[in-house]
Amino acid sequence: MSTLEIKDLHVTVDTEDGAKEILKGVTLTIKDGETHAIMGPNGSGKSTLAYSIAGHPKYTVTGGTVTLDGEDVLAMSVDERARAGLFLAMQYPVEVPGVSVANFLRTAKTAIDGEAPKLRTWVKDVNGALERLDLDSTFSQRSVNEGFSGGEKKRHEIAQLELLNPKVAVLDETDSGLDIDALKIVSEGVNRFRGQEGKGVLLITHYTRILRYITPDYVHVFVNGRIAEQGGPELAEQLEAEGYDKYVKAAV
Numbered sequence: 001m002s003t004l005e006i007k008d009l010h011v012t013v014d015t016e017d018g019a020k021e022i023l024k025g026v027t028l029t030i031k032d033g034e035t036h037a038i039m040g041p042n043g044s045g046k047s048t049l050a051y052s053i054a055g056h057p058k059y060t061v062t063g064g065t066v067t068l069d070g071e072d073v074l075a076m077s078v079d080e081r082a083r084a085g086l087f088l089a090m091q092y093p094v095e096v097p098g099v100s101v102a103n104f105l106r107t108a109k110t111a112i113d114g115e116a117p118k119l120r121t122w123v124k125d126v127n128g129a130l131e132r133l134d135l136d137s138t139f140s141q142r143s144v145n146e147g148f149s150g151g152e153k154k155r156h157e158i159a160q161l162e163l164l165n166p167k168v169a170v171l172d173e174t175d176s177g178l179d180i181d182a183l184k185i186v187s188e189g190v191n192r193f194r195g196q197e198g199k200g201v202l203l204i205t206h207y208t209r210i211l212r213y214i215t216p217d218y219v220h221v222f223v224n225g226r227i228a229e230q231g232g233p234e235l236a237e238q239l240e241a242e243g244y245d246k247y248v249k250a251a252v
């Protein structure tokens, strides 16, 4: 089972002028096996939603609930959230100089499983994941995200997704900065993940392009810290044709 339930979520961020409300009541349920796309203009609060689910300390939840299979996610530390089965691929992955991809992946896997992975199968799993994402074997010796191209960062995020195999994946603009070949490779990785039994995906994107490769079950239009409209995949096509304008105007 894997149901992520977000109810009336309100979140503020600390700015120089004090706390500013960014999320203004977000309600969204991702059930077993569902892929939901969140689409919205820049600055609408999409990344804030992703960070709030993941437990980033900069964001303060002032109201509402987030549960995973009935467990209170907001009461969990960042580590506990990961162990509970939540995964966040960040819009801007951070550099970790001096830590190799191989070490990083192994440390993350050990932290989530509570024990180190068996060396022989693990090396095979890592090499397989890198290969499927068209990353060569020397990639695992590079420092995490240091000097990575945009495409390498995103493919590395999807390698993590494959290896850590969470219940629910929140993918924040996994398509940004990708050329068409990398977009296909990354999309195939996401499709492999969600092809497994009972996995949930929250796919955050600004552009409809990635939705040609990853067909969502539901599309939500996100404007000004709220969901303004919901529908099926056809809603993405409508957005492609009409843009966010009418929703932005209605939200003011």
Ligand code: ADP
Binding pocket: 013, 014, 015, 022, 040, 041, 042, 043, 044, 045, 046, 047, 048, 049, 058
């Ligand atoms: P999106 O991902 O949809 O582009 P964000 O969640 O990144 O939107 O940002 C939503 C709003 O919150 C923006 O107005 C942004 O400037 C503001 N915001 C987000 N994070 C911070 C932060 N750490 N400090 C100050 N303002 C922030």
Ligand code: MG
Binding pocket: 042, 043, 047
């Ligand atoms: Mg943005």
Ligand code: MG
Binding pocket: 046, 047, 048, 091, 172, 173
């Ligand atoms: Mg963002």
